[in-house]
Amino acid sequence: MTLHAATSDDGQFPVALRTRDLAVGYRTRWMRRAVLERLNLEVHPGELVCLLGPNGIGKSTLLRTVARMQAPLGGAVELGGVDLQTITPSELARRVGVVLTERVAVEALLARRVVELGRYPHSGWFGRLTDHDRAVVAWAIDAVGAQHLATRDFSCLSDGERQRVMIARALAQEPVLLVLDEPTAFLDVPSRAELMGLLRQLTREGTLAVVVSTHDLELALRTADVVWLVMPGGDLVTGAPEDVVLSGAMAQAFEGRQVRFHSEERSFRLVTGHQGTAVVSGQGLRAAMARAVLEREGYAVATNDESEGALILDVHESGWRVSAQSGEWNGHNFASLAACLRGRSTRT
Amino acid sequence: MTPPSSHPAVAPRTLDDGVALVRATARRPSEVAILLGLVALLAVVFLVSLALGSTSVPLWRVLQALTGTSPERDAAVVVVETIRLPRSLTAMLAGASLGIAGLQMQTLFRNPLADPFALGISSGASLGVALVVLGTGYGAAAVFGASMGLGGDALVTVAASVGAALVLGLVLLVSSRIESPTTVLILGLMFGYAVSAVVTVLVGASQPERLQQWAQWGFGSFSGVTWQRLRLFGPVTLVGVLVASATTKQLNALLLGERYARSMGLAVRRARLLTMFGASVLGAVVTAFCGPISFLGIAVPHLCRGLLGTSDHRVLVPAVVVLGATVALVAQIVSLLPGSAGVLPLNAVTSLLGAPVVVAVLLRSRRGAFAG
DSSP: OBSOSTTTSOSSSOOSEEEEEEEEEEEOSSOEEEEEEEEOOEEOTTOEEEEEOSTTSSHHHHHHHHTTSSOOSEEEEEETTEEGGGSOHHHHHHHEEEEOSSOOOOOSOBHHHHHHGGGGGGSOTTOOOOHHHHHHHHHHHHHTTOGGGTTSBGGGSOHHHHHHHHHHHHHHTOOSEEEEESTTTTSOHHHHHHHHHHHHHHHTTSSOEEEEEOSOHHHHHHHOSEEEEEOTTSOEEEEOHHHHHHTTHHHHHTOOSSEEEETTTTEEEEOOOTTOEEEEEOOHHHHHHHHHHHHHTTOEEESSTTSTTOEEEEEETTEEEEEETTEEEEESSHHHHHHHHHHHHHHO | OOOTTTOTTTHHHHHHHHHHHHHHHSSOHHHHHHHHHHHHHHHHHHHHHHHOSSSOOOHHHHHHHHHTOOSSOOHHHHIIIIIIHHHHHHHHHHHHHHHHHHHHHHHHHTOTTOOTTTTSHHHHHHHHHHHHHTSTTHHHHHHHHHHTTOOHHHHHHHHHHHHHHHHHHHHHHHHTTOOOHHHHHHHHHHHHHHHHHHHHHHHHTSOHHHHHHHHHHHHOOSTTOOHHHHHHHHHHHHHHHHHHHTTHHHHHHHTTOHHHHHHTTOOHHHHHHHHHHHHHHHHHHHHHHHOOOOHHHHHHHHHHHHHHOOOOHHHHHHHHHHHHHHHHHHHHHHHTOTTSSOOOOHHHHHHHHHHHHHHHHHHHSSSOSOOO
């Protein structure tokens, strides 16, 4: 399912990556197991594509196939109009750069040397670097903002810094397509946001295309140009993040018993309402915090007191007051409010 | 973002900045200095190895013998020319071969314990030798060998080569179907155990006087390689070391793991098979001519990483060649117990002297010098 027509019927946009009836999966001597099938995807230069979907649904398989780290079960992957299966390993490496989830364990190697490894497909038999190679390496380090890391030992860098250097290494291959398989998996929250921001920035000049899989849905929806969402049945929904959200596919793909995707806020929230309904009176940050406490404790928050038997929570400068049919309580901070709400639920 | 090549408009700034920056830091002078120091050390140790022995020859006489400017052809010159020079050359070639083969195996398998014999070829060579020396076929083989013009030593060399080649062929055949490098390593280990078991059976069933000869082979020695045999040993190891040096680029790519190496354009399986083949042949040739010299292949790469503080094979490859040759020469000198008539088993010397040095280097370097 494609939610936008802009990419499929045009002739004027060049295509960096195209798949034709691609089937990805595994083949052993005895069996063939397709994970995803009938994929007709396009990535354009300058696009940041985020591949989303529940765990174990085949995201990595798709990315590995696109990067020719495994063979397709059927169909073809084309890169700039050339079938991926027909080119040599070093031609491939000059077109596609790859960054993986795995932590790279290499001791006693400067970060710059790691980036220099990216010149592998461009350099000769002995790997001697020319001035041009060095210039590209310096450019790649510059592009990911890792100048201050270049002369440090790779093994001494943080996980986020390492991934930055690994991306610089992939850029040093001068690819048209960058494929990243959950590059943020080991990173802390600020580093994740920085990394996705970096990927977005790299695509802005309009020549590099990036396909990245991630579990960080909210971040992906904020930064991607295009989302590829793998549905539980193996269907792929593609489109701008907002179009995908609007279609309800996100909510459907990630439906769970405990959490639910809220389309308006483009984020996941705990399933609420099993404790009843509450109405908050009050304003500003305090009221917002009060709503957060109510949601966490399982109350659906209503905007006015239309609902029968709703709990009424009044927040003010000096604290809070809860009025319900069974009585009234008050306190000074949100810890006591949460305790009060929990007490109510155990009593009733 | 565009690399300098595709957008000339932005290239000049990044290009100039980049090159200036890179030139300043590209190769830390210390690495080059250490490499030159190692070469100088090798030269000194080489001369010393020619001077020392059961009787010592003054250095200036050694130099005269080497340059052919000796006024008279006395005993000292003859000893240097016909005994010590081939022995020292053999030690250097064997040390360099084992050093580089060990480095290749350690990087290939991403395992600090790997060595040139990781695929069980040392056991294969042992079996070949055991069959000839201990086996019931000894008499027949000796007769056969004599008819081919082979003496006892040459026969042992041929047997070791055949044994090593058979095991190597088997392991390569099976491992070409295996994806995981760790599995290949375990496979080699299992082959080694199985072959060793056969050797043990042979040892258990043999007569004491033959066991003596068998044990002698197990001690390892650089002395058995005469000028005549060096004519084969020299070119083979030299070519092997040169071919192995040409894998520098591949080895560097493998530092990040096989998956990254593949993504950067390395044909991983072919590179793995060729590297395994090359390293094993080097190990097998050295074993065939000098006996199973266990320690050098595993220790020299660690020494080099510790000394140079880098995993970059552009530096490590020349370093293991030079330091491997040096360590082998030192071991050779010590094993002859200069000034005395006694001889220590070479393998005992390499391990006894080498193990503490490696431990010291590992402990003193900023951290473990190898990423596993």
